[in-house]
């Protein structure tokens with residue numbers, strides 16, 4: 001799965017860290033940076049009252065928008081890895097604990113965990129089998 005982070009320069013290293021986190025935990029899909037033409041998943045940054053979000057089908061397509069204000073309050077690496085989880089096909093589960101990446105902002109700003117747990121990782125492997 002190719003991604004293009006050339007339009008999110010403030011988050012470049014966090015996006016690459018997020019890709020490394022996912023690549024270390026899933027076997028059936030590999031995130032590879034490919035800026036410009038050919039990068040299927042795009043990352044953007046800016047200000048949006050909706051906060052950060054993913055738009056797409058959850059199949060490595062679409063785009064992730066990173067909101068500056070939200071990244072000042074919540075752990076930016078957790079936001080990037082969470083939104084990337086959506087691009088890999090996982091839904092929000094806000095009521096789950098901080099140990100779950102897809103609980104997102106549910107556990108509050110003190111939760112900085114940027115890692116999917118083994119259940120979330122195996123869900124992605126199942127989706128990409």
Ligand SMILES: [Zn+2]
Nearest residue numbers: 082086092104
């Ligand atoms: Zn989410």
